[in-house]
Amino acid sequence: MKQYEAVAEVIRRHGGYATLAQIYQDIIKLEGCHWGTKTPFASVRRIVQTKSDLFFKIKPGLWGLVDYRDKIPPEVLSEEPEPISAKDNELLNHSYYQGIAAETGNFQGYHTFVPHQDRNKIFIDRKLGEIITKPEIPQFTYPELVQKAKGADVIWFNKRGFPERFIEIEYSTDMNNALLRFLEFQDFQTKFIIAADAARHREFQSKIENSAFQPILNRIEFWDYEKLCKCHEKASAAAELEKILRV
Incomplete structure (x- = not known):
């Protein structure tokens, strides 16, 4: 062959x-x-x-x-405008990149979490709830902050149960909501990622220039979808090579 x-x-x-x-x-x-x-x-x-x-x-x-x-299936070919609606297209693409982000964390050895309301959404041929490794969010701080963390699209937790990365998939929504959520966790040694279409990078740059986001400015990144998927690919390859070397 x-x-x-x-x-x-x-x-x-x-x-x-x-x-x-x-x-x-x-x-x-x-x-x-x-x-x-x-x-x-x-x-x-x-x-x-x-x-x-x-x-x-x-x-x-x-x-x-x-x-x-x-x-x-047409829902897999969802970047094409037909035959599904624009709203369905957005939801399917959001869950796709959410799954990519969660799997990337898994490949890198982190525990992963997505909100309960997203668990039944589909990533290729599985539900997001089948991908994550943390069905319940770790109680890593005060209950009020933990409750706010639950709404993040994807969280990677380290082995001690502290958040390593917060990732928000901004397909078309206002980035301010994600940035304000990130700001709530400025006192943690946590990194923050906005994943969006490359065309939204200028919008991202404009928003983080607001002085309110100064406390997290050095810990927040913009990843376009190509970069997110490239990280997914590299993390997968590294994980598979490690398996081979252990044999």
């Missing part, structure tokens, strides 16, 4: 579409394909990016098989 055939087979087993993380997790276990390289995941990435006759990019971090394009 050739390498590109192996990649196609893995994606086919996932229903014709998969994240790079899913491909990385399964490709090494696939029998009949020899990679002959110390960087098989880089080869996978090159294959999906260059073999446009076989693979196409659905959205950042998610790839599909060309011959499965008509079989992929």
Whole structure:
């Protein structure tokens, strides 16, 4: 089996579409394909990016098989304007990037949490509640602050139960709400991420220039969706390589 055939087979087993993380997790276990390289995941990435006759990019971090394009559910192809509504499109994309952020934390060894009201939302083929590792938020501080933390899109907790990162997916909502939530946790050694379309970076820069956000200015970052998915990909590859080295 050739390498590109192996990649196609893995994606086919996932229903014709998969994240790079899913491909990385399964490709090494696939029998009949020899990679002959110390960087098989880089080869996978090159294959999906260059073999446009076989693979196409659905959205950042998610790839599909060309011959499965008509079989992929419309909600997965949700960056296209039809056949779902703009509102449904927004909700589906929000939960997709929420899942990407949660999985990235898992790959890096953090405990992950998303709000209870989001647990039934779908990330590719699973519910967000099936991805996270913390069904209940750790009681890391005063009850009033813990209650406010519960509304964050994604939180990564360290092994001691303290928040390492707060991540807000700002698909179209006002960033001020997320920034004000971050400000509540200025006394913790926590980092903050706004994940949004690259076109909103200027808006982000404008808002954090407000003197009110000075206490967290050095700990807050803007990640566009490509960067978020690149971090997801790298964290997945590192986690899979660690598994291989432990064998």
